[in-house]
Amino acid sequence: MKNKDQLRKKFLTLRKKKYSEVSIAKLSKLKNYIKKRSKMKKIYFIGLYYPSNYEFNILKIINDFKNSKVIFLLPKILDGNLMKFVEWKEKDVLSVNKFGVPEPYETKKKSHLPDIVLVPLVAFDSYRNRLGYGKGFYDRYLYKLIKLNKNIETIGVAFSFQKYKKLPTSNFDFKLNNIYTEKGFVK
Numbered sequence: 001m002k003n004k005d006q007l008r009k010k011f012l013t014l015r016k017k018k019y020s021e022v023s024i025a026k027l028s029k030l031k032n033y034i035k036k037r038s039k040m041k042k043i044y045f046i047g048l049y050y051p052s053n054y055e056f057n058i059l060k061i062i063n064d065f066k067n068s069k070v071i072f073l074l075p076k077i078l079d080g081n082l083m084k085f086v087e088w089k090e091k092d093v094l095s096v097n098k099f100g101v102p103e104p105y106e107t108k109k110k111s112h113l114p115d116i117v118l119v120p121l122v123a124f125d126s127y128r129n130r131l132g133y134g135k136g137f138y139d140r141y142l143y144k145l146i147k148l149n150k151n152i153e154t155i156g157v158a159f160s161f162q163k164y165k166k167l168p169t170s171n172f173d174f175k176l177n178n179i180y181t182e183k184g185f186v187k
Contacts, residue, residue, distance in 0.1 A: 004168055007131055011123040011162055012053070018161050019054040026182045030155075031061050033185075034116060037153070038070050047073045047085045047114030049157075050094065050102040055120045056157045056182075062090055073114055075137070076103050083137050084111040099135075113145060116153045119176060121162065126186070128176045129167045130156050142174040153177050160186075 002010070038044035046065075051057045062072060073085035077097045086104040094102040119138055123131040132138055145152050154174070160181040179186040 002168075004131060004134065007164060007167065008122050008134060011131065011164070014161060015054045015122070015159065018159065022057060022060075022182050024060050027058070027061050029184045030058075030157075030180050031064050034061070034065075034070070035068075037116065038068065041115065042069060044070045045073055045085070045112045045114045045116075046070055047075070047117035048088070049118060049120045050074055051120070052101050056159055058118055058157055059090075071112065073112055074102075074104050075141075076106075076111070077101075077137065081135060081137060081140070083141050085114050085117075086111050099133075113149055114152065115149075116155060117142065117145070118180075119154055119156045121156045121158050123162050123164045123167060124156050124158055124176075124179050124186075125164050125167045127166070128156070128179060129169050129173060130176055131164070131167050136172060139172055139174045155180050157181075 034046060048058060049055070051059065065072070072088050074088040075083045076086045077083050077099070087109045088104050093105045095105045097103050119130065121130040121132055142154055154176045156176040156179045158179065158181055160183050163186070
């Protein structure tokens with residue numbers, strides 16, 4: 001069995017080779033799912049990621065929520081390899097963090113606990129395990145978040161070719177609720 005570093009290298013290379021822009025139509029099931037879930041609360045917080053390094057681009061869903069009660073959040077990296085989610089609008093200024101990822105510019109914008117977190121990943125398996133970049137930001141954040149909000153939902157977002165038969169896991173790896181690809185939700 002390959003270890004996490006070997007799989008990470010394999011799937012990052014594969015993603016770079018096979019990357020393609022996803023049409024808005026391929027995001028319709030995800031948008032409809034979020035719309036349905038957001039009807040349950042007065043204000044609904046969606047944790048996004050700003051796609052980089054050939055990640056699945058989910059930002060196209062924003063336009064469908066312009067006049068809704070959905071508030072989008074982006075992760076902001078903090079000292080100690082921690083992160084928080086901060087309010088973000090499409091035209092807000094972003095800065096590039098030490099990992100080369102765009103994030104909200106340090107302002108007085110509020111941080112919130114997301115109701116749904118759309119999680120980037122390098123690879124996934126049928127058991128809803130996620131292989132990330134190896135720093136543990138999302139795993140630590142999601143374990144902390146689940147203690148504060150048991151109803152949080154985590155949806156890994158990837159291309160279907162990023163699926164692996166069985167990823168190696170540890171006690172520190174956070175299992176996702178769902179995986180979404182250009183083909184829809186993975187069953």
